[in-house]
Amino acid sequence: DVKVTQSSRYLVKRTGEKVFLECVQDMDHENMFWYRQDPGLGLRLIYFSYDVKMKEKGDIPEGYSVSREKKERFSLILESASTNQTSMYLCASSTLTGASPLHFGNGTRLTVT
Amino acid sequence: TQLLEQSPQFLSIQEGENLTVYCNSSSVFSSLQWYRQEPGEGPVLLVTVVTGGEVKKLKRLTFQFGDARKDSSLHITAAQPGDTGLYLCSGKYGGATNKLIFGTGTLLAVQP
Numbered sequence: 001d002v003k004v005t006q007s008s009r010y011l012v013k014r015t016g017e018k019v020f021l022e023c024v025q026d027m028d029h030e031n032m033f034w035y036r037q038d039p040g041l042g043l044r045l046i047y048f049s050y051d052v053k054m055k056e057k058g059d060i061p062e063g064y065s066v067s068r069e070k071k072e073r074f075s076l077i078l079e080s081a082s083t084n085q086t087s088m089y090l091c092a093s094s095t096l097t098g099a100s101p102l103h104f105g106n107g108t109r110l111t112v113t
Numbered sequence: 114t115q116l117l118e119q120s121p122q123f124l125s126i127q128e129g130e131n132l133t134v135y136c137n138s139s140s141v142f143s144s145l146q147w148y149r150q151e152p153g154e155g156p157v158l159l160v161t162v163v164t165g166g167e168v169k170k171l172k173r174l175t176f177q178f179g180d181a182r183k184d185s186s187l188h189i190t191a192a193q194p195g196d197t198g199l200y201l202c203s204g205k206y207g208g209a210t211n212k213l214i215f216g217t218g219t220l221l222a223v224q225p
Contacts, residue, residue: 004155035215040122040217041217042117042119042201042215042216042217042218043156043201043203043215044215045213045214059214090155090156092155099143099144099146099161099163099205101146101158101161102146102148102156102158102203102213103158104155104156104157105155106153106154106155107153107154107155
């Protein structure tokens with residue numbers, strides 16, 4: 001089974017802090033994604049990466065950056081956390097081919113105070 | 114901006130009832146997937162449909178992809194408490210990368 005592991009289940013940070021969310025997958029998937037999930041808004045794509053050191057903006061990249069130095073690891077960075085970034089963050093991975101499904105981690109619930 | 118609208122947003126039913134969840138868009142998708150998410154976990158894939166008009170069954174769940182590949186439905190027969198969760202549809206559209214958009218979700222509660 002594919003395993004996608006997010007380093008923290010819960011995080012509480014203060015406004016202005018730099019925040020790192022880490023995600024590791026163990027199935028050699030090319031694609032990795034970061035989504036945020038908010039009630040009534042579904043999952044919204046922040047950034048995705050289809051190869052090491054490659055990244056593309058999703059629908060809501062403002063206030064976020066990402067890093068993919070190794071194939072198995074995809075990090076989401078909040079340069080200066082704000083209260084409107086309080087949310088559930090979901091990492092996912094998939095292969096490149098066809099209609100391949102996303103494999104999700106269990107999420108990180110981030111609260112910015 | 115591509116949009117996927119799901120309805121209803123919330124559904125609370127008794128065990129044994131049938132229900133249908135809808136996923137609609139004005140865009141054509143090359144494939145569409147349904148996921149279920151339980152509290153404290155990430156979404157898990159239920160099914161992928163790729164052909165217009167396609168029907169797939171997964172035990173008591175029946176999934177249909179619209180003929181024009183713009184919409185889909187999920188029908189659950191004789192719902193059970195274990196079906197409780199958030200149901201999400203997602204569509205893949207154009208381009209070489211595997212980029213999906215997600216619907217807003219349907220939160221289903223099945224009361225015993």
